[in-house]
Amino acid sequence: MPDGGSRVTLRLDEPLPVRDAAPELAVDGHVIGAAQESPDGLSLVVETTDPGVAGAKRVEVAWNGVVPGSAASTRRSAAAPITPKGLQKKQLYTDPAQPGPYQVERLDYDLGDTATTLSGLSDLPAEIRGAVYAPTGAKGPRPVVIFLHGRHSACYNPTTRGTNNTNWPCATGFISIDSYLGYTETAEALATHGYVVVSISANGINAKDASFTDDNGALARGQLVMDNLDLLANWNKTKGHPLSGRLDMSNVGLMGHSRGGEGVVEAALLNAERKHPYGIRAVLPLAPVDFGRPTLPDVPMAVLLPYCDGDVSNQQGQHFYDDTRYSVPDDVLRSSLMIMGANHNFFNTEWTPGVSIAPSNDDWSPASDEVCGSAAPTRLTSAEQRAVGTVYMAGFFRLVQGGETEFLPLFDGRNGTVPSAGRAEVHAQAQQPGSRRLDLAPLESPAANVSVTGFDLGAYCYSVAARVRPGDTPCSATTATSKVPHWTPATFAPAVPISPVLRLQWSESSTAPEVRVAFGPGEGNVKKYDALTFRVARDESAVGDVDLAVTLVDKKGASATVRVGDVSPALTPFPVSTNTSNGISRLGKTWLRTVRLPVSSLSGVDVTSVRSLTVRPASSTGGAYLSDIAFDSPGVGRGGATSAVQVSIDDATVAEGDGPGTATMRLALSGKLKAAATVQVQTAASGSSSAGQVPAQSFPVTISKGATGATIQVPLVGNTIVNTASLRYKITISAPVGVVIGDGFAWLTVLDDDPA
Known part of the structure; x- marks a missing residue:
């Protein structure tokens, strides 16, 4: 600078979180002043006369006089300092819920209540009816997204307000409940960005799936999705039709709510059986059921789980993530997200009191519950819930189908957020594509490169106590399966021993407890990966603070150690309420969260020659579940119809x-x-x-x-x-x-x- 001062510039990989506090810059741990942000939010500048900046070795962002990761703000490992990024939400520059450049036109269709018969519904009739949200003036074939609602009453009497779910078509005096119209906000958000969204009606299945199916309607729902895709494909090739030439059937996404979630998984599997399948690129089960425990490899998938789900309260849809992880080697992203304060119904306006036309209800009860009750401060309003649902649904399809990788931090475990998500708190699990991942220790069963020693309990577990085979270790003694989504027994496969993890318990009398993972030939150079990752959860039997320390050791014996509590809230308990059913609360759930330790933060160890990894207790007593130790780099991969037999x-x-x-x-x-x-x-x-x-x-x-x-x-x-x-x-x-x-x-x- 002309006056002899210095200009210090820090360039960022992504915009800063939006905060009231002003960002500052720190040089070698010393704050030098408030920073000026660039218009794109990717640079911070401080002009200073401090002569000490001339030989700066390290420049960092500071807030309110404190450098994140410093001794003043957080615990640190003496061997390896690390910035506790996992404790902060990462504000993304683009918001997927904000409208795009296109206007939306409606091109709805209705072929009648008995337009198709479904073998999965004992050949009973069902409707072909859909709401179509199309971008006006968009050039060329556009990506297609199908929405499938879940199980709700099929019919209601507008005079008496009574409902009926046994007759289809509706009995005299009753009319159809338009559940398929309940996702308009999300559909329009996508359509304004060039997507054709088709939300289809499934009331014929809802009215009959209890008595006329083997699987509570999963196959029938999958068949209904395929029937609608066939119809759309035909119209796409029909000259003069409003949808002619406007649909890219090689780029299809599926969202299914509740039983619709299992239905869209079934649709993707049915699609894979075809000689000429559609290009189903993305599947998003929303608050889904999973009665039969199928898997869905080769298709990017995001499972959304509402913490305050009072209907599918055991969040059994977590199985889609857990069961698919290692079922078939594939190369796609899969994610599972826990949305705090959200219930089952309010993602759909037609299932929301005060908004719906037909009768509806808040599925969570009691209303007085201090965590999930309607007046609880942590409970989202219906508008807030729909907003966060739109963020993650629109964001996922735009990420996968549209290649908008700026939305990846919403799903890959980096805790991304956007303004439209409001105050919603969302936790993540993520498994990156196989080509971008080094699996060191899945921790599903004993392995030659893994030793578990010194713990009071160090065993591979699965399921709940009443469901394990003699001699096996249960993951939980609870009878309230809503507290353990990973190990919720499936309706049609209640005793299947899957979703195993490593369960650890320790006390002050434990003798040098540790989990040691040895690196094999060719595995020690992890420099090309972004982060060391694993899933972890607090053991429900633990009392007080629970923490673990992870240590990497290189070939020369140098090490880097990080405490989980310094970088992630994964070992903190989920909220529990005093309201109980039969003396048991449905809350205080045990749910694994992904922890990401950036490779760049592992100072002091040669990341080209790592030899071992150890996990040790960092609290005097405690317990934890541990799973999926890997190195990875975030990505989406390219999915399609699975080629698996x-x-x-x-x-x-x-x-x-x-x-x-x-x-x-x-x-x-x-x-x-x-x-x-x-x-x-x-x-x-x-x-x-x-x-x-x-x-x-x-x-x-x-x-x-x-x-x-x-x-x-x-x-x-x-x-x-x-x-x-x-x-x-x-x-x-x-x-x-x-x-x-x-x-x-x-x-x-x-x-x-x-x-x-």
């Missing part, structure tokens, strides 16, 4: 016999297996006869490499008692590894063979 189970009929025996059932494969695969078999699942010839149990079945089919042996208990009727048992296959599920349900008919 599909496995289906066929119906069978057998004679009961006079004593213990087995019934042979066939597994059909859609192709030849290139590697061995497994599925979990659940016998006598929900919906089966209770007479007892087929005991209720689960067991794994391995399908050999090169197989094009296989058989399973279902235990059978025969007798010499005369029965007047045959009995049927539902047999379910689920949680596949190396394959995906085609038809996961079959009926085993047991014939009585005793003479009268």
Whole structure:
């Protein structure tokens, strides 16, 4: 500078969080003054006469006189200082909920209440009806997004305000509830940015899925989505139709709410069976059910879970994330997000009191609950909930289908946020694409490179106490499955032993407890990755502060240590209320959160020659769940119809016999297996006869490499008692590894063979 002073400039990788406090710059830990931000928010400048800045070694952002990560603001590891970025939301420069350049036109269609019949609904009729939100004047084929609502009453009487969910078409005096019109805010946000959004009606399924389906309507909902896609594809090729040439059927996204969430997963699997599938690039289950535990590899997926869900209160849709992680090697992003203060219904205006036309309700009760009740300060209003829903739904489809990578921090575990999200607090789990990830220790089972020593409890666990096999370790003793979304038993696969993690408990008397992970040949150079990541949660049995320390050691013995509590709130408990059902609160959930430790922050260790990683307690007592230790770099990958072989189970009929025996059932494969695969078999699942010839149990079945089919042996208990009727048992296959599920349900008919 002409007067002999200095100009200090710091260039940022992303804009600063929006705060009331003014940003400052610190040189070598010393604050030199308030900074001037550039118009794009990516540079900070301070002009100073301080002579000490001439030899600066480090320039950092400071707030209110404190450098984040300094001794004045946070605990630090003496071996490796780190900025606690995980404790702050990262404000993104672009907001996906803000309107784009296009006006929106409505091109709705209605082919009637009985326009299609669905084999998944026992060939009963259902409607073909959709609200179409299209960008006016957008050139060329546009990305397509399908919205599918969940299970709500199909019909209501506008005079009496009574509802009916047994008749379809609606009974005399009743009219259809337009649940499919409840996502207009999100649909319009996408349409203004050039997307064609089609929200379809599924009341015919809602009215009949309880009695006329094997799977509570998942297959029927998937078929309905495919029927609507076929219709749209046909119109896209029909000259003179308003949608002619406007749809890019190679770039399709699916959102399903509640049972619609399982429905869109089923649709993506049905699509993969086709010789010429549509380009389904993104799937977003919103507050979903997961009754049958299928997996969905090869498609980027974001699961949205409302913490105050009073309907699907066990957040069972978490299974879609957990079960798919390592089921088939793939190269796509998957994410699971916990939205604090949100309930099940209010993402849909037609399910929201005071906004809906038909009767609706707040699914959370009691209203007096201090965490999730309607008057609780941490509960989002219906408008706030729809706003944050729009942020994450529109953001995900624009990220994946539109390639707008600025939205990646909303989903990759970096705690991104935007103004439209308001005061909503959102926590994340994320698994990056396979090509951008080094899996060191999934921690699902013992491994040669992992040792667990010195803990009071250091064991691989799964499920809840009542559901584990003899000798196995349960992840939780609770009977309130709403508290443990990872281990919530599925309706049709209640005893399947999946979603294992490493459970750790320690006390002051523990002897040098640690988890040690050794790096294999070629794994020690992690410089190319952005972060060391893992999932962690506080053990519900822990009391007081709980913390862990992670240490990396290089080939020369140098180390870097970071405490989880310095960079992430993942080991802090989720809020719990005093309101209980049968003495048990549904809140205080145990849910793993992703922790990201930037490689650039691991000073003091050579990140080109790391030899080991250890996890040790950083509190005198405590407990934690640990999973998925990896190095990765954020990305989306490119998804599409999975090429994984599909496995289906066929119906069978057998004679009961006079004593213990087995019934042979066939597994059909859609192709030849290139590697061995497994599925979990659940016998006598929900919906089966209770007479007892087929005991209720689960067991794994391995399908050999090169197989094009296989058989399973279902235990059978025969007798010499005369029965007047045959009995049927539902047999379910689920949680596949190396394959995906085609038809996961079959009926085993047991014939009585005793003479009268």
